[in-house]
Amino acid sequence: MSLEILAVDDSRTMRDMLRLTLADAGMTTHLAEDGEHGLEVLSGITPDAIITDINMPRMDGFGFINAVRAQEGYRNVPILVLTTESSADLKTRAREAGATGWIVKPFDPEKLVRALHMVAG
Amino acid sequence: MSDAMQEIRASFFVECEELLESLQDGLQAMQDGATDTETVNIVFRAVHSIKGGAGAFGLDQLVMFAHSFETVMDELRAGRITADDNLLALFFQCGDLLLDLVRAARDDTELSEDQLAPVLKQLGEAVDLEPEDEEVDPAEFTPMALSLDLPGLDDMADLAEVGPPATPRYHIRFSPQHDLYTSGNEPLFLLRALRDFGQAQITCVVGDVPLIDKYDQAQNLLTWNIELESDVGEDMIREVFDFVDGLCKLSIEPMPQTGTDVLAPTLPDLDPPSAEDALPPLDTAPVDPAEPDPPAPEAETTEPAPPSKPASATTESGKSGGNSTAPKPTVRVDLERIDRLVNLVGELVINQSMLSQSVALSGLSGNSQIAAGLDEFQQLTRDIQDSVMMIRAQPVKSLFQRMARIVRESASDVGKTVRLRTEGESTEIDKTVIERLADPLTHMIRNAVDHGLESTEKRLEAGKPAEGRVNLTASHRSGRVVIEVSDDGGGINRPKVKSIAEEKGLIPPDQTMSDSDIDNLLFMPGFSTASEISNLSGRGVGMDVVKNAISSLGGRITIVSDPGKGTTFSISLPLTLAVLDGMVVRVGTETLVVPLSAISETLSLRAGDSRTLGPNTQVVPVRDSFVPLIDLGTELGYIAPRESYEGAIVLLISQENGDRAAMVVDAIEDQRQVVIKGLQDSYGHVPGVAAATILGDGQIALILDPIDLLTNASGRSRTETAPSAEPETAEVHP
Numbered sequence: 001m002s003l004e005i006l007a008v009d010d011s012r013t014m015r016d017m018l019r020l021t022l023a024d025a026g027m028t029t030h031l032a033e034d035g036e037h038g039l040e041v042l043s044g045i046t047p048d049a050i051i052t053d054i055n056m057p058r059m060d061g062f063g064f065i066n067a068v069r070a071q072e073g074y075r076n077v078p079i080l081v082l083t084t085e086s087s088a089d090l091k092t093r094a095r096e097a098g099a100t101g102w103i104v105k106p107f108d109p110e111k112l113v114r115a116l117h118m119v120a121g
Numbered sequence: 122m123s124d125a126m127q128e129i130r131a132s133f134f135v136e137c138e139e140l141l142e143s144l145q146d147g148l149q150a151m152q153d154g155a156t157d158t159e160t161v162n163i164v165f166r167a168v169h170s171i172k173g174g175a176g177a178f179g180l181d182q183l184v185m186f187a188h189s190f191e192t193v194m195d196e197l198r199a200g201r202i203t204a205d206d207n208l209l210a211l212f213f214q215c216g217d218l219l220l221d222l223v224r225a226a227r228d229d230t231e232l233s234e235d236q237l238a239p240v241l242k243q244l245g246e247a248v249d250l251e252p253e254d255e256e257v258d259p260a261e262f263t264p265m266a267l268s269l270d271l272p273g274l275d276d277m278a279d280l281a282e283v284g285p286p287a288t289p290r291y292h293i294r295f296s297p298q299h300d301l302y303t304s305g306n307e308p309l310f311l312l313r314a315l316r317d318f319g320q321a322q323i324t325c326v327v328g329d330v331p332l333i334d335k336y337d338q339a340q341n342l343l344t345w346n347i348e349l350e351s352d353v354g355e356d357m358i359r360e361v362f363d364f365v366d367g368l369c370k371l372s373i374e375p376m377p378q379t380g381t382d383v384l385a386p387t388l389p390d391l392d393p394p395s396a397e398d399a400l401p402p403l404d405t406a407p408v409d410p411a412e413p414d415p416p417a418p419e420a421e422t423t424e425p426a427p428p429s430k431p432a433s434a435t436t437e438s439g440k441s442g443g444n445s446t447a448p449k450p451t452v453r454v455d456l457e458r459i460d461r462l463v464n465l466v467g468e469l470v471i472n473q474s475m476l477s478q479s480v481a482l483s484g485l486s487g488n489s490q491i492a493a494g495l496d497e498f499q500q501l502t503r504d505i506q507d508s509v510m511m512i513r514a515q516p517v518k519s520l521f522q523r524m525a526r527i528v529r530e531s532a533s534d535v536g537k538t539v540r541l542r543t544e545g546e547s548t549e550i551d552k553t554v555i556e557r558l559a560d561p562l563t564h565m566i567r568n569a570v571d572h573g574l575e576s577t578e579k580r581l582e583a584g585k586p587a588e589g590r591v592n593l594t595a596s597h598r599s600g601r602v603v604i605e606v607s608d609d610g611g612g613i614n615r616p617k618v619k620s621i622a623e624e625k626g627l628i629p630p631d632q633t634m635s636d637s638d639i640d641n642l643l644f645m646p647g648f649s650t651a652s653e654i655s656n657l658s659g660r661g662v663g664m665d666v667v668k669n670a671i672s673s674l675g676g677r678i679t680i681v682s683d684p685g686k687g688t689t690f691s692i693s694l695p696l697t698l699a700v701l702d703g704m705v706v707r708v709g710t711e712t713l714v715v716p717l718s719a720i721s722e723t724l725s726l727r728a729g730d731s732r733t734l735g736p737n738t739q740v741v742p743v744r745d746s747f748v749p750l751i752d753l754g755t756e757l758g759y760i761a762p763r764e765s766y767e768g769a770i771v772l773l774i775s776q777e778n779g780d781r782a783a784m785v786v787d788a789i790e791d792q793r794q795v796v797i798k799g800l801q802d803s804y805g806h807v808p809g810v811a812a813a814t815i816l817g818d819g820q821i822a823l824i825l826d827p828i829d830l831l832t833n834a835s836g837r838s839r840t841e842t843a844p845s846a847e848p849e850t851a852e853v854h855p
Binding site: 013117 | 125126128129132133136159162163165166169170172173174176177302303304305306307309310311313314360361363364367
């Protein structure tokens with residue numbers, strides 16, 4: 001089963017790397033540049049999991065997760081937070097915001113794929 | 122590195138330049154007084170993103186520095202420190218260093234420790250922290266070996282069998298709490314991940330689950346016992362539960378290597394699963410965690426992401442030029458493709474003008490349908506040409522930001538306080554022009570700081586603020602781009618300039634000169650006003666080199682200076698290097714194009730205007746001075762020298778050293794835009810010829826480089842004592 005992933009990150013490099021990694025793992029990837037854009041993209045797809053950066057312009061990762069979780073169909077969609085901050089504080093904040101898990105940048109592609117399988121099957 | 126990764130790496134460096142641009146914008150806004158969160162966030166994000174990407178490519182030095190910078194930015198973001206002038210100065214310095222690091226990384230090198238150490242120390246002091254590198258742990262990047270040779274679901278029947286004795290075994294007890302489900306985690310996937318590690322026997326303890334009418338989904342009811350036989354190591358097993366840490370009861374214990382007693386539970390509080398209440402193995406078990414309903418009201422009342430919206434609005438209305446934070450949709454295109462398009466459009470323009478010419482020659486009435494259609498065609502062609510040129514155009518902003526750094530560095534080198542004001546950053550010019558403008562502009566900015574502005578003491582004496590001002594502006598004026606560098610310094614010290622020029626023998630002593638003539642002495646080769654060698658002068662680059670560089674871009678540079686108030690240098694540039702405003706002239710039977718920017722005026726000679734100075738040298742009077750006469754036809758070997766220059770048409774050409782020359786042509790035919798077709802690829806550099814173009818009638822015409830032509834010609838006419846009678850024709854004509 002091919003997973004369908006929505007990845008949200010304001011860094012083009014990061015988006016490119018995500019697309020490459022996920023494509024290599026045989027997943028279908030949708031990309032967005034920030035939270036607001038992510039919500040737009042989300043309105044047209046039904047992803048199996050979402051990966052999102054935290055620090056983004058317009059709408060940051062926390063705002064984005066909140067907005068996603070507020071939608072009826074996405075209350076339990078797995079969301080991974082992708083960020084360079086690895087402090088315990090961030091994990092708490094991520095979880096409070098409703099994230100399912102987190103990946104520390106720079107990510108190990110295998111680990112990211114494993115994590116996606118762990119939350120999305 | 123794979124090709125795809127190489128490509129991403131290249132794109133990362135492009136992104137870095139963009140990020141550094143927004144970083145500079147943010148810092149500038151902060152210096153101009155912006156204190157809102159979003160501005161600080163923009164800077165933070167830029168550093169953060171650079172660090173993130175750099176980590177992915179193992180650019181350790183860049184990661185390390187970005188991390189230190191980011192740490193301080195984070196403190197600022199959290200309001201634990203405030204951005205005073207010292208801190209901002211440090212941030213600017215960090216921005217500059219970050220740019221150097223990015224460029225070094227791009228070229229596969231690193232900066233020396235000496236370059237970084239002082240700044241890192243200051244960063245450390247700013248937050249009172251030892252430089253730490255917890256997140257740069259190389260272990261993060263080390264890919265872990267993962268055996269993909271896994272038993273599928275069908276192998277579950279074999280689970281009772283004992284694996285090789287060396288394989289470690291674990292007993293895992295996993296008991297999810299309600300929060301685990303609402304966080305989007307799914308026990309089924311975690312169990313599958315475990316099973317993928319090796320031989321696993323998984324049983325679900327369902328004894329506590331009540332009948333459906335008594336079922337309380339907030340309660341923690343299901344527990345899984347897993348016997349796992351795998352050599353992935355305990356860390357990998359724990360990694361599976363990383364995301365649910367705190368959301369479940371979990372115990373992972375290595376089991377003794379008995380090899381037989383697979384199912385013996387090791388935990389005291391664990392009821393041995395009976396055959397009745399243990400769920401069958403995974404492949405047939407509908408382990409559905411019963412879709413627990415998350416606390417909906419909570420989710421809906423959760424505050425939406427707080428400050429980003431109103432804050433970004435502040436930035437947009439801020440001074441940084443309507444710099445919206447919303448991403449502009451863009452497409453990245455290979456420059457070669459654009460150049461090809463530019464070329465094709467050039468062909469189209471030529472084609473269109475050929476068509477117009479043949480229609481005109483065919484004698485059709487101007488009211489005919491063909492003529493009307495042709496007009497429309499012409500209009501469209503022009504629009505297409507403009508649009509295509511706009512693709513190559515870039516705002517001068519990146520160039521201006523580089524200048525901001527030059528000002529900071531120059532000012533600190535000479536111990537002056539200088540503020541740079543920029544205006545018109547969104548003005549667009551051809552990409553190539555921008556690239557080739559960097560060096561001359563750098564030199565002009567250095568000059569303005571070093572020579573233009575007075576020392577702080579002198580400024581205070583003159584009643585000026587201690588802080589000197591350098592303004593850098595760009596604007597569009599009548600189809601050209603004008604870039605001005607001005608300072609509020611003491612203006613050009615004309616008596617001093619004149620005496621230096623006399624000392625150096627650049628002008629004869631006691632020559633009467635206008636103010637503007639004196640100012641233009643600055644552009645003479647070998648001129649330098651620095652009476653003492655400072656760090657900035659003595660680089661062997663004079664304003665003559667600047668002027669040369671500008672001329673080679675088809676531009677002109679002028680000076681206006683007001684004693685006591687400052688000096689302004691104006692550069693006027695064509696919008697593009699792909700088309701050129703030219704004067705179409707006839708010389709003998711040849712049609713040539715002379716760039717309009719080189720011509721200062723045109724004259725028609727009267728009888729007796731030309732005077733002979735030697736066997737090969739003629740001069741003509743232009744107002745109060747004599748200008749050497751160059752006969753273009755003879756120079757290029759098209760025609761023999763003429764007997765008389767009476768009635769001849771002359772183009773007055775200004776050279777970069779202030780010298781002028783009068784270029785004789787037979788007729789001026791037209792003044793028009795021509796599409797530049799390079800000759801370099803086919804012929805290499807042809808002396809005196811810049812390029813070629815195709816005229817409306819299909820004729821190929823050479824575009825002259827009059828400065829090159831005259832430098833060679835006038836050089837020879839000065840050595841007129843040479844015995845050769847007609848040396849002019851030898852070199853240029855093939």
